[in-house]
Each structure stands twice: as C-alpha cells, then as structure tokens.
Amino acid sequence: MSDVSPDSANPSGTPRLRTAAVIPAAGRGVRLGPGAPKALRALGGTPMLVHAVRAMAASRAVSVVVVVAPPDGATEVRNLLDQYPLSERTDLLVVPGGATRQESVRRGLDALPEAVDVVLVHDAARPLVPAETVDSVVAAVRGGAPAVVPALPLADTVKQVEPRTGGQAGEPEPVVGTPERALLRAVQTPQGFDRATLVKAHETVALQGDGATDDAGMVEQLGAPVVVVPGHEEAFKVTRPLDLILAEAVLARRRATDGYV
Numbered sequence: 001m002s003d004v005s006p007d008s009a010n011p012s013g014t015p016r017l018r019t020a021a022v023i024p025a026a027g028r029g030v031r032l033g034p035g036a037p038k039a040l041r042a043l044g045g046t047p048m049l050v051h052a053v054r055a056m057a058a059s060r061a062v063s064v065v066v067v068v069a070p071p072d073g074a075t076e077v078r079n080l081l082d083q084y085p086l087s088e089r090t091d092l093l094v095v096p097g098g099a100t101r102q103e104s105v106r107r108g109l110d111a112l113p114e115a116v117d118v119v120l121v122h123d124a125a126r127p128l129v130p131a132e133t134v135d136s137v138v139a140a141v142r143g144g145a146p147a148v149v150p151a152l153p154l155a156d157t158v159k160q161v162e163p164r165t166g167g168q169a170g171e172p173e174p175v176v177g178t179p180e181r182a183l184l185r186a187v188q189t190p191q192g193f194d195r196a197t198l199v200k201a202h203e204t205v206a207l208q209g210d211g212a213t214d215d216a217g218m219v220e221q222l223g224a225p226v227v228v229v230p231g232h233e234e235a236f237k238v239t240r241p242l243d244l245i246l247a248e249a250v251l252a253r254r255r256a257t258d259g260y261v
C-alpha cells in the first residue's frame with residue numbers, strides 16, 4: 001500500500017512533500033439553470049463548494065486545498081469558506097479563476113506551495129466523492145503512476161454520430177459507429193498527478209490551444225501514461241437539475257445513516 005499518511009514535518013524537522021487538491025469552482029453552471037455560480041448553490045443547506053472542500057480534506061493524505069473561485073469572487077468565497085473551518089492539518093488557499101476550466105486549473109497550479117509534489121484536481125461540482133476514492137487516487141500516484149483517473153464502466157450503449165451543427169434542435173443525426181462499451185469508462189474526479197507532469201501538460205497543451213475537457217486528457221496529449229482506478233457512483237457531477245435532486249437524496253441518506261454534516 002502506498003503512503004497516504006498525513007503530510008507533516010518528518011522527525012528531522014524538514015517539511016515532507018505534500019499532497020494538494022486544486023478545486024476549480026469558477027464555472028457558472030449554465031446547464032443547472034439560472035442562479036448563483038454553481039459552486040455556491042446550496043446542497044442540503046450548505047454550499048456545494050463546502051461539501052467539495054470537506055471531501056478533499058476528509059482524506060488524511062491531503063494537506064493543502066486550493067479553491068479556484070469565480071474571477072471576481074475570490075474575496076467572497078474566502079469569507080464564505082472561513083465560516084466552515086477545516087481541521088488544523090489542512091491549509092486553505094483561494095485564488096481567482098479564469099474563463100475556462102483549463103485556465104482555472106492552471107491558476108490553481110500557480111498558487112501551489114513549493115513542497116507539494118502530488119496534485120489532485122477535483123470539480124467543485126462533484127461534492128459527494130467519498131474519501132476512499134480520494135485515497136485510492138493518491139495511493140496510485142504515490143505508487144508511481146504520473147496520472148490517475150477514477151472512472152466507472154458505462155451503463156448505456158454509446159453511439160458515435162455525425163453531429164448536425166446549425167440544424168434544428170432534435171434533427172436526426174446519422175450514426176457512424178458503436179464503440180465497444182466494455183472498453184469505455186466514464187471519467188470522474190479527483191484526478192491525481194505527479195505535479196511536474198501536470199504542470200508540463202498545462203504549459204504545453206494550453207499553449208497549443210487545445211480545449212481538453214479534463215486534465216488527464218492533457219497529460220495523454222503529452223504522451224505520458226494515464227491509468228484508471230475504480231471511481232464511485234456518488235462521485236457524480238452535478239451538471240443538470242436532476243443531478244441536484246439526486247445529490248440531495250444522497251446527502252439526506254448520509255446524514256440519516258452516517259452522521260454526515
């Protein structure tokens with residue numbers, strides 16, 4: 001088993017290398033519908049972002065959390081998070097985000113303390129990821145994988161289509177293939193990385209202007225290996241209104257059975 005013990009000073013007093021979680025939370029949440037930025041919307045009466053920060057801090061491997069706030073909202077987010085203090089072993093930083101998820105993650109990476117060698121990138125929009133999933137991602141990175149992705153097999157058959165851009169919504173789209181479902185995985189976060197690998201991916205791929213939808217995709221473009229570990233069905237992303245209903249139900253069950261706050 002790899003070392004996922006808490007980060008702290010070692011007996012000689014030299015700071016140990018540390019694991020940080022960057023939480024991009026600067027999106028609007030257009031698909032969720034009108035309202036406050038998605039990360040600040042309530043889930044069980046508590047902002048979704050607070051659940052996501054707690055989910056990262058619940059892993060004893062994580063000692064630094066960097067929240068990437070909406071570009072004009074870093075002070076507001078800092079003040080909000082100060083109302084939900086974390087344990088003393090977790091440092092919290094808040095920085096302003098950018099226009100795209102990729103840019104927001106890069107700003108989070110720029111804020112990392114020097115001693116950090118492993119970085120998790122976790123969507124604020126996945127507030128209910130269990131600590132075991134976080135731990136298994138960190139363990140795989142500390143075990144030597146430069147990029148680790150939690151993922152689940154697909155429940156639906158997937159079709160590749162020729163998209164009808166500019167046409168009427170709902171216009172039939174020709175199917176051009178059916179990928180073999182057993183070879184596919186639906187990817188979640190936190191994705192875990194050796195820091196140097198992720199920084200290089202962000203420098204290189206971002207410069208090429210490629211709009212990768214996840215961080216591991218950028219590492220793939222570098223040609224570095226990426227591995228998948230089992231994800232968790234409760235690590236789903238709150239994207240559309242129905243997801244919020246599901247998240248409320250999961251949270252209510254946890255509060256009733258696990259004493260979850």
Ligand SMILES: Nc1ccn([C@@H]2O[C@H](COP(=O)(O)OP(=O)(O)OP(=O)(O)O)[C@@H](O)[C@H]2O)c(=O)n1
Pocket residue numbers: 023024025026027028029030031032038039068097098099100101102104105122123124125126237238239
């Ligand atoms: N400029 C952006 C865009 C997205 N994100 C973050 O990236 C995560 C995953 O993105 P997604 O669920 O797509 O969030 P939104 O971009 O907010 O959603 P939408 O596309 O519906 O607007 C979210 O935690 C979101 O806050 C970010 O930090 N900066």
Ligand SMILES: C[C@](O)(CO)[C@H](O)COP(=O)(O)O
Pocket residue numbers: 101123186187188189213214215237239
């Ligand atoms: C990173 C991610 O959550 C992995 O599934 C996903 O790619 C984010 O995509 P989105 O389009 O920003 O929701």
